Amino acid sequence: MGKKYFPNDVNSKKFDILFINNRKYTELKNIDFSNATNLPTQVIEQMISPKGAFGKINSLDNLEWIAYARRGNTETKLTQLGKKAFIDNAENMFKPVNQGGLGKDKMKQLFEFGEYEFDSFIEFQDYLNEKEFLDNALKFVKAE
Numbered sequence: 001m002g003k004k005y006f007p008n009d010v011n012s013k014k015f016d017i018l019f020i021n022n023r024k025y026t027e028l029k030n031i032d033f034s035n036a037t038n039l040p041t042q043v044i045e046q047m048i049s050p051k052g053a054f055g056k057i058n059s060l061d062n063l064e065w066i067a068y069a070r071r072g073n074t075e076t077k078l079t080q081l082g083k084k085a086f087i088d089n090a091e092n093m094f095k096p097v098n099q100g101g102l103g104k105d106k107m108k109q110l111f112e113f114g115e116y117e118f119d120s121f122i123e124f125q126d127y128l129n130e131k132e133f134l135d136n137a138l139k140f141v142k143a144e
Contacts, residue, residue, distance in 0.1 A: 025053050026064040034072035039085045048089055050097045060110055063140040073143040082138045083128055090121040111137055 027046065046052045057063050067073040095101025107124065116133050118124045127133040
């Protein structure tokens, strides 16, 4: 059985519920994002910081991020918010871990596939405007 985490001390990132089971991270979000124009900073940090989900996985296949549909969340809205968060934070995501980013190698490991290869945050941002790349980059996002 997987572990359930409810971190709540001041040094941890706060999750609604985070399950870790055989290296599969599932984060459940009980937040209404339907009227949001941006993802909250805390939610972004839980995903893209070195101590967040992206820092702990080796593949996007090892991650699920589920926002409850009964709270008005839709995958279309979550994709819009996710794309904006990636575009707005791409430069920081590419920074080395000791500077609070994931680093270029980790970004390539998580997001490159097929013909989609990049060497800079600008190329990553550009690819986010291509549906196939965006769908793959956010394949872990669900509204259930």
